[in-house]
Amino acid sequence: MNQSNLPLLNAMQASASRQSAPFYAPGHKRGKGTPQPLKELLGNQVFQADLPELPELDNLFAPQGVISQAQQLAAEAFGAEETWFLVNGSTAGIMAAILATCDAGDKIIVPRNVHRSVISGLILSGAMPIFIYPESDPAWDLAGSITPEAVETALKQHPDAKAVMVVYPTYHGVCGDLTSIAEIVHRHHLPLLVDEAHGAHFAFHPHFPISALAAGADLTVQSTHKVLGAMTQASMLHCQGNRIDRHRLSQSLQLLQSTSPSYLLLASLDAARQQMAFQGKALLEQTLQLAEHAKTQLKKIPHLKILEPATFATPGFFALDPTRLTVCVANLGMTGYEADEILHTQLGVTAELPTLRQLTFILSIGNTHQDINQLIQSFLKLSPSPHLPISPSPNLPISPATISPREAFFAPAEMVPLEQAGDRISTEIVCPYPPGVPVLVPGEIVTTAALNYLQQVLQAGGTITGCSDPDCKTLKVVKNG
Numbered sequence: 470m471n472q473s474n475l476p477l478l479n480a481m482q483a484s485a486s487r488q489s490a491p492f493y494a495p496g497h498k499r500g501k502g503t504p505q506p507l508k509e510l511l512g513n514q515v516f517q518a519d520l521p522e523l524p525e526l527d528n529l530f531a532p533q534g535v536i537s538q539a540q541q542l543a544a545e546a547f548g549a550e551e552t553w554f555l556v557n558g559s560t561a562g563i564m565a566a567i568l569a570t571c572d573a574g575d576k577i578i579v580p581r582n583v584h585r586s587v588i589s590g591l592i593l594s595g596a597m598p599i600f601i602y603p604e605s606d607p608a609w610d611l612a613g614s615i616t617p618e619a620v621e622t623a624l625k626q627h628p629d630a631k632a633v634m635v636v637y638p639t640y641h642g643v644c645g646d647l648t649s650i651a652e653i654v655h656r657h658h659l660p661l662l663v664d665e666a667h668g669a670h671f672a673f674h675p676h677f678p679i680s681a682l683a684a685g686a687d688l689t690v691q692s693t694h695k696v697l698g699a700m701t702q703a704s705m706l707h708c709q710g711n712r713i714d715r716h717r718l719s720q721s722l723q724l725l726q727s728t729s730p731s732y733l734l735l736a737s738l739d740a741a742r743q744q745m746a747f748q749g750k751a752l753l754e755q756t757l758q759l760a761e762h763a764k765t766q767l768k769k770i771p772h773l774k775i776l777e778p779a780t781f782a783t784p785g786f787f788a789l790d791p792t793r794l795t796v797c798v799a800n801l802g803m804t805g806y807e808a809d810e811i812l813h814t815q816l817g818v819t820a821e822l823p824t825l826r827q828l829t830f831i832l833s834i835g836n837t838h839q840d841i842n843q844l845i846q847s848f849l850k851l852s853p854s855p856h857l858p859i860s861p862s863p864n865l866p867i868s869p870a871t872i873s874p875r876e877a878f879f880a881p882a883e884m885v886p887l888e889q890a891g892d893r894i895s896t897e898i899v900c901p902y903p904p905g906v907p908v909l910v911p912g913e914i915v916t917t918a919a920l921n922y923l924q925q926v927l928q929a930g931g932t933i934t935g936c937s938d939p940d941c942k943t944l945k946v947v948k949n950g
């Protein structure tokens with residue numbers, strides 16, 4: 470295939486410049502009805518290209534024209550047999566992957582540190598999670614991947630499971646031994662589904678961990694918008710082999726995605742694919758150099774610790790995305806949230822993910838030398854604070870599941886004060902965001918450790934999502950009796 474082609478983007482350009490009276494949605498009619506402040510922010514061009522499913526622009530749910538061509542080019546570039554464009558983020562792809570592989574009551578093996586979209590997929594499908602607890606690195610106070618051995622054990626204990634899902638890489642860029650996991654899962658004749666939201670760039674440079682498809686995944690979901698040049702929400706789902714029912718997958722995506730997909734997002738996927746096919750290696754080479762420079766300089770600053778593979782001590786930490794930068798600030802006497810606030814409001818640097826002890830930065834093809842210098846200079850200005858030492862964050866609480874996430878979500882519920890929620894069954898997906906890893910999952914018993922953890926995050930200035938009560942003072946639990 471000719472990877473220089475931009476079938477969707479070119480078709481949109483032709484439609485946008487064609488003169489015709491628009492009696493179709495969207496109502497701004499190619500910019501003429503756009504509110505002035507919005508036009509001032511975005512310009513007019515973007516509205517001329519904000520087109521609906523015109524005959525020449527194909528249909529995301531039944532692609533036969535330019536969307537189909539763009540998806541085929543993406544499949545080739547990313548190493549898949551078939552690719553679906555997503556306009557509702559990896560969130561939609563992950564939910565669809567579960568709906569496509571699990572019926573109500575089916576078991577699916579998943580790491581406990583999954584993104585909340587996995588829990589949404591469990592609620593929608595009615596599947597029952599068999600959680601594997603990820604390895605965590607005590608020195609780093611970080612959850613990593615599940616190990617091949619843990620997957621093997623879970624499959625022996627649950628031979629009736631229908632699929633295995635792995636997060637690869639984690640938000641912090643930590644990767645497990647996915648090739649070995651794929652081999653085990655396939656030996657049990659099951660599909661391996663991968664949440665590769667943070668790994669869309671892996672296929673384009675040999676210095677990254679192996680891509681999920683190259684490692685043998687049957688299905689992988691990537692947030693093209695997180696690390697490549699696509700627009701926010703624009704993501705891809707890739708498939709290979711015959712362990713996934715692709716018809717059911719397409720139908721599942723149609724349950725979850727808008728019938729009015731934004732062509733701006735779709736065109737951004739077409740362009741991001743072409744950019745990576747042609748310049749991916751060179752662009753990532755630059756990013757790798759910037760990341761190396763940043764790490765070398767930051768390591769010289771007293772009190773800072775940088776996450777590097779050399780510091781990995783457990784098998785769940787098999788590889789690291791070299792462009793993901795995690796800096797531990799605990800020895801400065803401040804939490805990640807405090808450091809984030811100072812960097813963002815006073816020093817002109819904004820991180821992706823603050824946690825209790827760390828800050829994580831995404832370095833991508835869009836970063837410049839100037840950004841890296843700003844980052845280094847800002848850390849030089851972060852002076853140690855006289856606070857008490859920051860205690861390690863507790864591991865994700867082990868809460869036994871009693872009923873499926875779906876049963877809990879739909880069960881009669883009541884609100885109880887946080888301090889009385891212990892030993893009750895959660896109906897909510899409660900998670901600090903980012904990273905969006907749930908501390909409470911519907912169906913799990915609320916433990917004291919989980920409540921303490923949430924309180925610690927709130928006290929340290931973190932954000933908790935998923936509570937019906939915006940102040941997180943009460944929790945929605947399954948009604949007794």
Ligand SMILES: Cc1ncc(COP(=O)(O)O)c(C=O)c1O
Binds near residue numbers: 559586664704
């Ligand atoms: C590990 C992981 N999976 C999935 C998602 C969801 O991706 P999206 O924001 O593209 O819907 C995220 C988002 O942060 C994530 O961190």
